Amino acid sequence: MQSSVQTTPGLSKILMLVMARDLRLAVRHWDQVLQPLIFFVIVTTLFPLAISPALDELRKISPGVLWVAAMLASLLALESLFRPDVEDGTMEQWVLSGQPLSLLLLAKTATHWLLTGLPLVLMAPIVGTALGMPQSVWPVLAGTLALGTGSLSVLGAIGAALTVSVRRGSVLLALLVLPLEMPVLIFGARAVDLAMHGEPVAGPLNLLAALLLFFVSLGPFAMAAAMRISVES
Amino acid sequence: MLAQVAATSPQPQLEARAVHLWRGEKHLLRGVSFALYSGELLQVVGPNGVGKTSLLRSVAGLLPVEAGEIFWRGQQLPEGRDDFHGELAYLAHVNGLKSDLTALENLRYGVSIRRDVTTEELRDTLKLLRIESCSDLPVRALSAGQKRRVALARVMLTRASLWILDEPITNLDKAGIALFEARIAEHMRTGGMILTAAHQLLLQGQPGVRTLELQ
Numbered sequence: 001m002q003s004s005v006q007t008t009p010g011l012s013k014i015l016m017l018v019m020a021r022d023l024r025l026a027v028r029h030w031d032q033v034l035q036p037l038i039f040f041v042i043v044t045t046l047f048p049l050a051i052s053p054a055l056d057e058l059r060k061i062s063p064g065v066l067w068v069a070a071m072l073a074s075l076l077a078l079e080s081l082f083r084p085d086v087e088d089g090t091m092e093q094w095v096l097s098g099q100p101l102s103l104l105l106l107a108k109t110a111t112h113w114l115l116t117g118l119p120l121v122l123m124a125p126i127v128g129t130a131l132g133m134p135q136s137v138w139p140v141l142a143g144t145l146a147l148g149t150g151s152l153s154v155l156g157a158i159g160a161a162l163t164v165s166v167r168r169g170s171v172l173l174a175l176l177v178l179p180l181e182m183p184v185l186i187f188g189a190r191a192v193d194l195a196m197h198g199e200p201v202a203g204p205l206n207l208l209a210a211l212l213l214f215f216v217s218l219g220p221f222a223m224a225a226a227m228r229i230s231v232e233s
Numbered sequence: 234m235l236a237q238v239a240a241t242s243p244q245p246q247l248e249a250r251a252v253h254l255w256r257g258e259k260h261l262l263r264g265v266s267f268a269l270y271s272g273e274l275l276q277v278v279g280p281n282g283v284g285k286t287s288l289l290r291s292v293a294g295l296l297p298v299e300a301g302e303i304f305w306r307g308q309q310l311p312e313g314r315d316d317f318h319g320e321l322a323y324l325a326h327v328n329g330l331k332s333d334l335t336a337l338e339n340l341r342y343g344v345s346i347r348r349d350v351t352t353e354e355l356r357d358t359l360k361l362l363r364i365e366s367c368s369d370l371p372v373r374a375l376s377a378g379q380k381r382r383v384a385l386a387r388v389m390l391t392r393a394s395l396w397i398l399d400e401p402i403t404n405l406d407k408a409g410i411a412l413f414e415a416r417i418a419e420h421m422r423t424g425g426m427i428l429t430a431a432h433q434l435l436l437q438g439q440p441g442v443r444t445l446e447l448q
Contacts, residue, residue, distance in 0.1 A: 008319075008347070008348055008349070009345060009346065009347075009348065009349055014346050017342060017345055017346055018342075018346070020342075021331075021334075021338075021342045024334070024338070025331065025333055025334065028333045029333065087327075088327060088328075088329060088330065088331065088332070089325055089327035089328060089329035089330075090329050090330075090331065090343075092295065092323070092325060092327075092329060093323070093329045093343060094346070095295065096293060096294065096295070096318045096321060096323045097318060097346055097347050098315045098316070098317075098318035098319035098320075098321075098347065099315075099346055099347070100315075104346070231295060232295055232296055232297065
């Protein structure tokens with residue numbers, strides 16, 4: 001009955017601890033944190049080079065370009081989500097901590113979004129302007145990316161938890177996750193496209209928000225189940 | 234002797250009955266059974282590759298057993314798994330430390346997801362294991378033995394009643410082993426239990442210390 005004497009931390013405190021730890025680690029590894037963002041900028045600059053530098057043409061494809069680039073950048077960032085913790089044995093400690101694993105992994109995913117998703121949201125309007133996107137579309141672009149990259153992070157985290165014990169599993173992860181992410185891409189790019197033509201965007205935005213809620217509410221359980229399988233090998 | 238044990242603790246705290254485990258084609262554990270009572274140290278011995286680590290991982294719940302049963306306080310696992318894990322401190326071959334965090338930060342994040350802990354308590358434990366000078370150094374700068382001591386400090390700080398330690402004294406020097414043996418003896422005195430996989434036996438000949446040989 002030793003455990004009843006101890007004061008156990010509340011769930012919100014555990015969430016804060018995991019997030020604080022990951023933020024601190026990110027500060028000491030800021031170069032790795034920046035990589036997906038730089039990737040995003042580079043991929044979007046490839047299109048003017050490959051297609052045409054004429055802004056009229058670029059404007060038409062800019063919603064799709066930004067969204068696909070954001071999706072790939074978020075995929076690239078997934079590699080660093082769970083792998084370091086699994087390799088150094090921290091994840092085993094978490095699995096055996098007696099605390100809900102789903103919550104620990106959700107906290108990690110949320111921090112991961114703050115570090116890799118949020119910078120994309122902030123950077124996208126600037127890159128969009130370079131592709132000829134009008135300023136009036138900025139709020140919609142940032143809004144769809146904020147909702148969408150959240151969904152991408154959760155979906156990606158499930159895939160990352162499944163493939164973390166596979167050696168060089170990043171290609172497998174992409175094959176697994178990209179098809180599942182397509183609805184997010186469709187609604188996100190569609191909303192930006194509608195906004196550029198001055199049409200109402202509430203429909204696709206609501207759907208994006210619904211997808212995010214769905215993934216955040218059920219995703220952590222899938223992550224925890226997948227992680228247990230990966231650690232049990 | 235047996236009657237005496239039975240009088241003080243009527244049932245084993247941790248018990249494995251006929252545990253079987255296959256790794257691929259290999260039938261690794263063939264009906265391993267043991268019982269662990271309060272205040273005991275059980276050391277699993279045997280040659281490399283005989284399944285010591287697998288047995289420890291199975292008991293901890295990191296590997297599902299294919300046949301056999303494991304009981305914690307009379308309840309068959311994985312029923313009540315979270316309660317069991319709340320009283321378990323597990324240390325694998327890898328230390329579970331972040332090389333970019335300092336020893337103190339590692340202990341704080343490692344322990345406080347399980348229980349509230351003060352910085353003094355963390356520093357005191359580091360002092361007990363004679364690594365207080367390392368507390369503010371990033372773990373990457375520590376030697377292998379010092380890292381192991383930090384990991385052992387985390388085990389001690391969780392205040393778990395059951396320690397499952399996979400070759401805990403790897404990389405420890407003589408002084409480190411003596412310090413750690415003293416902590417184990419202390420843990421046993423307060424009713425704790427320890428299950429280890431070992432090549433070098435600890436606390437040989439002391440009461441409550443047993444070995445389990447795998448073949």
